[in-house]
Amino acid sequence: MKLEKLVGDRFKERPADCVIDSHALMIRGGYMKNVANGIFSSYTILRRITRKIEQIIREEMDAIDGQEVLFPVMLPASLWQESGRYESVGRELVRFNDRNDSPMLLGMTHEEAAVHLVREYGQTYAKYPFMVYQIQTKVRDEPRPRGGLIRVREFTMKDAYSFHTSQEDLEAYFMRCYRAYEKIFARAGLPQVIAVTSDSGMMGGSTSHEFMLLTSIGEDTIVTCKDCGYRANMEAAGSIVVNTGFDASQQLEKVHTPEMKTIEGVCGYLGLPVEGSCKAVVYQKNLTDEYIIVFIRGDLDVNDTKLGNFLREEVHPADITEDSGITAGFIGPYHSDKITMLFDKSLVGIESMCCGANEADYHYTGFNIERDYGAAEYHDFAKAVEGGVCPECGKPSLSVSRGVELGHIFQLGKKYTESMNMSYADANGERRHPIMGCYGIGVDRLAASVCEVFHDEYGPMWPLSIAPWQVHLCCVRADNEEVKAFADELYDRLLSEGIEVIYDDRVVSAGVMFSDADLIGAPVRIIVSPRNLSEGCCEIVTRDKSVNMKAGNADVTGAVKELLKTMLAGSV
């Protein structure tokens, strides 16, 4: 199409409210426009990109025997009441009443809808396994949308649901989907996306993997091992702490530590190592507000997700009230009927530690948990740290980095089929609940992530597979009749060869033309200009500048086709 008619504005200034580059470039390039906080419209360019991504996903889902279906966005609450999630999921689930006052919700994920669709179909074991998927709008009322398309309240997602009669079958299919995801990300231009072990969160189920793009703009924290293949989301990463070289048991002593409410402050004041101290972190259960105190080595942090999983309910940092009986800032282990005390494994092996004395302005030194508190169970509540011990290979090689989650695959087990009473007759005629897997990819977020990885200060550099157009044809000096006539003819020739072309024949300066082309980011640019024409050739340049060549006027189409072929094969 002609650039002149492309709806959407392009401009130079980086918008002040854009924190990450892909967001700024997509706003500057006329890709998207914000409609409300975390809600946006896509212009032509972005829609062309997302449609290509959708098609790649569709092909790979079909290749692993997926069947495309469509679930509603608006669902009756009754469906989520069956699974129990209507009550358990928080305010990110949009709930409202319809005109007949029936409670409804907007689907943020479709496990319930999937079970509803196939509940009658999957009555006998012979029908299994099967997988259904959709590419559809999802609504998730995020409290803090951010980063352009990275975390939004409405987005396009591919979500797939598989059904199996055995764990082995699920696992085999899970691996097929895992491979399909690798293909999808590679085809979209991001072969560097890695799978990490993750927490299953509100989805339920056991095994789950996130497909992560490691990037500083990510909102997830990823733990990887430099020595072995271990990769996990911080939420799911195990922490191993080995305590050696600490003093043997000493005498318990109560010391005055006025106004010192942080463990770092106290240790500094007393000249003790923070690694030998016992920090208290206070939480409350979301449902009951009951207090939980987690004791952990002073230099470490509590992983809320691990704590929540251990308690099997959600928790939040505590609001410590006066009547709680808790002496904030001076907490040490003590016995209480009302408050649960938990101990992190990082405390094992420290015989003599500094901790709060449960009295304002006083701490203990020489505290020994077994001696001074009593028998304690130790569990893993700590966040993994840079240089920490890998739970897989045991070497102190953990590395902590940021990542964006682009996909997520879960082994759901029977959570939904049991609660929603979906069953089949096995070979012996006995009723059993099928085992489910589910598999998601965010389409818009993938587009933004590709942009985040492939861009320079002037604009995105789209991989050929998802580029809005393959070729950007610039007619420099379109007011020159001869130049314009040649460019017009070349445009037609390219189109007739089935090449996707955006054609800029505006009478604007070459500078404006090229900066617009940079923002649109088509991988190949052809420049027709008076000078080139006088030499009987065109310039062919790739967006990433790796190729810069001239082709004779008669050979342009052939040269471009050859170049596109090489790019598709991945060698440019």
Place this chain on the structure above:
Amino acid sequence: MKLEKLVGDRFKERPADCVIDSHALMIRGGYMKNVANGIFSSYTILRRITRKIEQIIREEMDAIDGQEVLFPVMLPASLWQESGRYESVGRELVRFNDRNDSPMLLGMTHEEAAVHLVREYGQTYAKYPFMVYQIQTKVRDEPRPRGGLIRVREFTMKDAYSFHTSQEDLEAYFMRCYRAYEKIFARAGLPQVIAVTSDSGMMGGSTSHEFMLLTSIGEDTIVTCKDCGYRANMEAAGSIVVNTGFDASQQLEKVHTPEMKTIEGVCGYLGLPVEGSCKAVVYQKNLTDEYIIVFIRGDLDVNDTKLGNFLREEVHPADITEDSGITAGFIGPYHSDKITMLFDKSLVGIESMCCGANEADYHYTGFNIERDYGAAEYHDFAKAVEGGVCPECGKPSLSVSRGVELGHIFQLGKKYTESMNMSYADANGERRHPIMGCYGIGVDRLAASVCEVFHDEYGPMWPLSIAPWQVHLCCVRADNEEVKAFADELYDRLLSEGIEVIYDDRVVSAGVMFSDADLIGAPVRIIVSPRNLSEGCCEIVTRDKSVNMKAGNADVTGAVKELLKTMLAGSV
């Protein structure tokens, strides 16, 4: 794909709650499943059909320079407050508050979102005209969903919005879109869809056309002229009534008509023609409950839409209270400060009529409006009737039939660009509001309508262009190794030729196999069976039975390709 793995059940019994055939067949064939009243999920078969329809629409929209974009489903109320529709649209608009208590809504149409998207872009006249469209989920909380996919609460729609600097330009584009719509319906298999003049309803604007499929299951009433090209939705159809042969003016007389509250009853009792009587129909304004009485010839009905358009506000049939001063059942024209009296043109030329006397159990005869009530203005409020006078050619040739609305195109004028303050600088630098058009097609409804037109008692007969698969390959006696091997090989051959095949190799009776094939409705069926194989051939049958031939085993693929080509050309 293999039929054995097709998700969704097929069965014989017509579901009791299905009123129309397409609904019954789509339930019986495993096309869709109800999730809630007016909300459904699509199985694989239907999704394959709707994707093909979407692609046809996309191609035709691109061909008239449309640019595909994507608007959000969830919109901030502020956007609809700008246009005034947040207040004016009824409960079919889903409204709710988000987690921050901001009022939101679910898009049932996207004029506001379209203006929002292009408001900054369209700043100068040189950018015009342009059109953006999307194919996206719409939510409309209908009070009475019905007919399977005919009227639902959530559906997929293509909605397009064009922007122009002159009425002439809008009209020229409107005609291009009109032609594109004709192509879309023809390509989807329904060339018989007609465009009718319609009421613009809540969209605002002036000229609008609906694309109607005339069918007895339709919920719209369509008025067509047998003599000229006049075609209109009943809501917009003009009514012309010529009164001749009635008595000249007679004396006013009050007669006792005990308990006779209908004009038919009264006229029967008095031996007077209903066509010579004056019926009162009472309405109330939606906003104020103010009463409106419309007087109309006794045999005719009031067209609510025309009445609402005349009053420029919405009305509903009245709830006549005791303190209204209205003597229900015995109403005649009288003067009132509180109540608006309106007169339909059908009363013109009746000098002497029967009407209520505004007193219980009494009517007048010989009532003459000018003499006994006073000067009255007459307007067109009547519904057109079978055999009525055509407003276009003046012949008494009107015909009334039922229709389903498949598309709607509107000339919106400046309603949205003015209210939402979108403007451009014209050639003289003056600010002007662009003129808009909008253009919708319901994707699911189109699928259902094609099924409604093309089916027999056994199932749908999908046109090749939107069929879920082109070919249904039946392997009768798949337990016979030789037959199965041949069918498997043929399946591969067909796939390698790029033909879309659903392959039934289940070990089931030919009866089950064929009735499943009927429900899936692929246009071409190939039957491999022991008998055919012994003759060295396959049977090739079209779903509509118009072709039934045999092809030698080696020639099957060629014969099928030839047949598909002929079908695409439209000659089968």
